Amino acid sequence: MTTPLLSPRPSQLDRTAFVAHYGDVYEHSPWVAEGAWERGLTEAHDSPAGLASAMAAVLSEASPEQQLAVIRAHPDLAGKAAVAGDLTDDSTLEQAGAGLDQCTPEELARFERLNDAYKKRFEFPFVMAVKGNDRHTILAAFESRLNNTPDDERRTAIDQINRIAQLRLEARAER
Known part of the structure; x- marks a missing residue:
């Protein structure tokens, strides 16, 4: 079974397009997507699990105030x-x-x-x-x-x- 890929593929998007497509994944918090994009996205991030992991790392490493x-x-x-x-x-x-x-x-x-x-x-x-x-x-x-x-x-x-x-x-x- 192949892993489903996101469309559009995150690794192929510029910052603006990436945030436009994935900035709403975290409720009213597009900065999480911005942080993931800034860290760099590869083909490994084109799957739901890969992108979820990258975005979760941004939130997990955020300050307690940002998390709140x-x-x-x-x-x-x-x-x-x-x-x-x-x-x-x-x-x-x-x-x-x-x-x-x-x-x-x-x-x-x-x-x-x-x-x-x-x-x-x-x-x-x-x-x-x-x-x-x-x-x-x-x-x-x-x-x-x-x-x-x-x-x-x-x-x-x-x-x-x-x-x-x-x-x-x-x-x-x-x-």
């Missing part, structure tokens, strides 16, 4: 932006794929309470790669992660954001 900015760029799960239809296309598809657009009023109220408690504790939104999960497993993860320390939760959120980016790149390669 990326975390804070993410919407609440099943939050007001989702209800109002104000999510990015990727976030809308991801949340719908996990059934978050089908929450009961009670589940929406639970998400709202957990979102509020989480943001009060950590000062950023709960972030989770929801693909392959449903609203019940997401709610369980939400409750569990409320017990993390702020530093552990920042690292967990960054890991989840890198996972989201990889899933987004894989979806683009499949189109």
Whole structure:
């Protein structure tokens, strides 16, 4: 089985074109793509895994303040932006794929309470790669992660954001 390649191929793009095509992989944070391009892209970065790894390295090596900015760029799960239809296309598809657009009023109220408690504790939104999960497993993860320390939760959120980016790149390669 051959590894799917991204189109257009990242290694063949100039900075402007690369950021135009891949700058939205990290929610409202095109600087991650800019950093990956500046480090140099080769044919190894033309696959979803290769580009995801390059972009994850940029975010992982960023300052805690830059990381927090990326975390804070993410919407609440099943939050007001989702209800109002104000999510990015990727976030809308991801949340719908996990059934978050089908929450009961009670589940929406639970998400709202957990979102509020989480943001009060950590000062950023709960972030989770929801693909392959449903609203019940997401709610369980939400409750569990409320017990993390702020530093552990920042690292967990960054890991989840890198996972989201990889899933987004894989979806683009499949189109």
